[in-house]
Amino acid sequence: MNLILICKKAKKLMPFLLLFVTLSAQAQSVILSGKVVNNNQEPLMGATVVIHELKKGSSTDLEGNFQIKVPKGKHIIEISHVGFYSIKREVSTNDSNIIFDLTSEENVLDEVLVSAVRVKADAPVTHSNLTKKELEKRNLGQDIPVLMNYLPSVVTTSDAGAGVGYTGIRVRGSDASRVNVTINGIPYNDAESQGTFWVNMPDFASSTQSIQLQRGVGTSTNGAGAFGASLNVLTDSDSNTAFGEVATSFGSFNTQKYTAKAGTGKLNDHVSFTGRVSKISSDGYIDRASSDLKSYFLQGSYVDENTLIKTLVFGGHEITYQSWNGNDGETLKTDRTFNSAGALWDENGVTGYYDNEVDDYKQDHYQLHWNQKYSDNLSSNIAVHYTYGRGFYEQYKQDDDFADYNLTPITIGTETINSTDLIRRKWLDNDFYGITYNLNYKNDNWDILFGGAWNRYEGDHFGEIIWARYASDSEIRDHYYDDFGNKEDFNLFAKATYKLNNNISLFADLQNRNVSYKANGVQATLVNDTFNFFNPKAGINYNLNNNNSLYFSYARANREPNRTDYENGNPKPEQLDDFELGWRFNTKNIKVNTNIYYMFYTDQLALTGEIDNVGSPIRANIGESYRLGLEVDAHIAISDYLSVVPNFTISQNKNIDLKETDGTIITNLGDTNISYSPNFIAGNAIVVNPIEDFNVSFLSKYVGSQFMSNTEMSASTLDSYFVNDLNISYTLKPKSVIKEIVLSGLINNIFDEEYSSNGYMWGTTPYYYPQAGTNFLVGATFKF
Numbered sequence: 001m002n003l004i005l006i007c008k009k010a011k012k013l014m015p016f017l018l019l020f021v022t023l024s025a026q027a028q029s030v031i032l033s034g035k036v037v038n039n040n041q042e043p044l045m046g047a048t049v050v051i052h053e054l055k056k057g058s059s060t061d062l063e064g065n066f067q068i069k070v071p072k073g074k075h076i077i078e079i080s081h082v083g084f085y086s087i088k089r090e091v092s093t094n095d096s097n098i099i100f101d102l103t104s105e106e107n108v109l110d111e112v113l114v115s116a117v118r119v120k121a122d123a124p125v126t127h128s129n130l131t132k133k134e135l136e137k138r139n140l141g142q143d144i145p146v147l148m149n150y151l152p153s154v155v156t157t158s159d160a161g162a163g164v165g166y167t168g169i170r171v172r173g174s175d176a177s178r179v180n181v182t183i184n185g186i187p188y189n190d191a192e193s194q195g196t197f198w199v200n201m202p203d204f205a206s207s208t209q210s211i212q213l214q215r216g217v218g219t220s221t222n223g224a225g226a227f228g229a230s231l232n233v234l235t236d237s238d239s240n241t242a243f244g245e246v247a248t249s250f251g252s253f254n255t256q257k258y259t260a261k262a263g264t265g266k267l268n269d270h271v272s273f274t275g276r277v278s279k280i281s282s283d284g285y286i287d288r289a290s291s292d293l294k295s296y297f298l299q300g301s302y303v304d305e306n307t308l309i310k311t312l313v314f315g316g317h318e319i320t321y322q323s324w325n326g327n328d329g330e331t332l333k334t335d336r337t338f339n340s341a342g343a344l345w346d347e348n349g350v351t352g353y354y355d356n357e358v359d360d361y362k363q364d365h366y367q368l369h370w371n372q373k374y375s376d377n378l379s380s381n382i383a384v385h386y387t388y389g390r391g392f393y394e395q396y397k398q399d400d401d402f403a404d405y406n407l408t409p410i411t412i413g414t415e416t417i418n419s420t421d422l423i424r425r426k427w428l429d430n431d432f433y434g435i436t437y438n439l440n441y442k443n444d445n446w447d448i449l450f451g452g453a454w455n456r457y458e459g460d461h462f463g464e465i466i467w468a469r470y471a472s473d474s475e476i477r478d479h480y481y482d483d484f485g486n487k488e489d490f491n492l493f494a495k496a497t498y499k500l501n502n503n504i505s506l507f508a509d510l511q512n513r514n515v516s517y518k519a520n521g522v523q524a525t526l527v528n529d530t531f532n533f534f535n536p537k538a539g540i541n542y543n544l545n546n547n548n549s550l551y552f553s554y555a556r557a558n559r560e561p562n563r564t565d566y567e568n569g570n571p572k573p574e575q576l577d578d579f580e581l582g583w584r585f586n587t588k589n590i591k592v593n594t595n596i597y598y599m600f601y602t603d604q605l606a607l608t609g610e611i612d613n614v615g616s617p618i619r620a621n622i623g624e625s626y627r628l629g630l631e632v633d634a635h636i637a638i639s640d641y642l643s644v645v646p647n648f649t650i651s652q653n654k655n656i657d658l659k660e661t662d663g664t665i666i667t668n669l670g671d672t673n674i675s676y677s678p679n680f681i682a683g684n685a686i687v688v689n690p691i692e693d694f695n696v697s698f699l700s701k702y703v704g705s706q707f708m709s710n711t712e713m714s715a716s717t718l719d720s721y722f723v724n725d726l727n728i729s730y731t732l733k734p735k736s737v738i739k740e741i742v743l744s745g746l747i748n749n750i751f752d753e754e755y756s757s758n759g760y761m762w763g764t765t766p767y768y769y770p771q772a773g774t775n776f777l778v779g780a781t782f783k784f
Helices: 001-028 108-114 130-138 331-333 563-569
Strands: 029-039 048-051 056-059 065-071 075-081 089-093 100-101 127-131 154-158 167-171 179-183 208-215 227-236 243-249 257-261 272-282 291-303 307-321 343-346 349-353 358-373 379-402 410-412 415-416 419-442 446-470 477-497 504-521 527-543 548-559 576-587 590-602 605-611 615-619 624-637 642-664 665-673 682-690 695-705 719-733 740-748 756-762 765-770 774-783
Touching: 048 065, 048 130, 056 065, 089 100, 127 130, 130 208, 130 719, 130 740, 167 756, 331 765, 343 379, 477 774, 504 548, 563 615, 615 740
Parallel strands: 029 100, 179 227
Antiparallel strands: 029 065, 048 056, 048 075, 075 089, 127 208, 154 167, 208 227, 243 257, 243 774, 257 272, 272 291, 291 307, 307 358, 343 349, 358 379, 379 419, 410 415, 419 446, 446 477, 477 504, 504 527, 527 548, 548 576, 576 590, 590 624, 605 615, 624 642, 642 665, 642 682, 682 695, 695 719, 719 740, 740 774, 756 765
């Protein structure tokens, strides 16, 4: 009887017991959230998220975010997406800011090759990424530096004034020779000058998959090493399906661009081929600063489950009329576009121009990559490369001395002739070849990379007279000087990232770099130097919660002088210690990156403001100096149709106790501003998407005033400027053979600002490189 009574009472209490159990279970459940991105750190929409043990799942939204209600504790999550490799990872409900990186099946190269020089989104390294989609919107013929103009701390310039031809970039005040550039992990900077000449590869943006700009020292990389930034370019990934693409654009200054691309897609599931040819021409904003540019890009790939073999051949041929000289202040007021290059003078002034005062250079690149996956944890990459460059610049010289060309004087009757008008060519013929390699091991906590490279450069510099009014005893194609420069660069590095837990990760990077450089000749000082550099780096990343993370890093870089440094003095190698402290804030609608940097230099080879006879900047060791700055960049989605992308940099760039020598007199100038280093740089993009596939971007750039010398001479001031551009793109998707038609338009400098973005000092006289006023480019791309 008692048992029956107890059962009856238990039956009445059962609903309350079930409610208690349910509430208890719910009290133990939490929301687990995360984000899924691809190799370029772009959000992946529609990724499938599954926790098999709980038989629960979800999918990612437009921003790549997902949420699942789960019991507290640890769970194994599987993420999958069509066209990407699936991954499984154990996470805890205590974790914050969980990011899953999916690797594209079409782009194993990203995972294996670029991992040697690139960093991930949560790395303790200050960086920005540019995707193919972002590049395409403005790729209407201008060079890669110009397309990067709106990134934080970036200042760009163009010799011809309109972004076609010779262009340059500075990052945090450091010029292009201090920005280490790699293409698929292969060094691109010229080994001797350390400069980058994008004009040699016109329209390379059309074959670029993505770009990562690391500001400061960054991570260990192949090449001369970063002293202001490193720029890592990844070329086009393979396509699974056949495609064709034709693009054309035209605009101000008779600028025209024609591009054709095609790909076979995967043949027999393993082999694919892609190719591109381009032609760009422009008259330039500056008088006669014309450009005639041609380029090509070919690649073939073999891929199976564990192997990728990729061969690339690309290059270009540029013929540009020289516009290196700039204009002094008075000429700038009366004739902004005047170009003294090629001018023929007499006592009355300019009488005409030589029509072939050109720079003519060809460059071909060959790369072979072999990427191998041995297991889910272990992979490797090995690459061999060869670059062949050859070309000259041609000049008409009036009344040059015979002695400068090793010519003997001519005696006619009683008159002795010691000078002549002549046309000369200065040649550079060079070979650059080497090997890069790395081995990568990954598991849930460790990401370890061992790598290195060996590269050799062999350059022949020579000059020839192709015509002379008085030829003396010279013969056709005689060389009036012969120089050479040979350089070997060998480095080994080890990088490791360790996840202490899901909130804290540690980073370490050690590199040893050995450089030997030999150069001689009539015009070059005899050089036979060897350098051995040790470059340590370390950092920590701490995820405070789902929205906030902090990072700190330290990095050291050492760098050898370049050829021009040796020709202008007895340079010492330079050293940089870079400290970076950053905060990243990330929500669905607001993303903010803030960092403070302190870059301390010993024997920095700073720009003096002077240039040599081919427009190359002259540098000199200045003892101790530093750059201290604050960088902020953000992406704010105000609505589904409107977003704002601002950035700014506030900095102090100082030489410490700079000393100036005038003969035997040494003057201490105290702390002065480092040349070409504005204290304030800002950029902004207002992006409007009123309808699908229609994009309007209003772009703004402000660059503060700067000095063109280290002595703060008032005449060397380069004024601040504020420039605005308007970029419009609209994609049509007709249901026919043509899959897409992309219409693009770009109005540069819409408020017609008169400004100069670069300059130099000739003695005490400043010279400037004026940039174009309002100008436009429009284009159409047809995709098949």
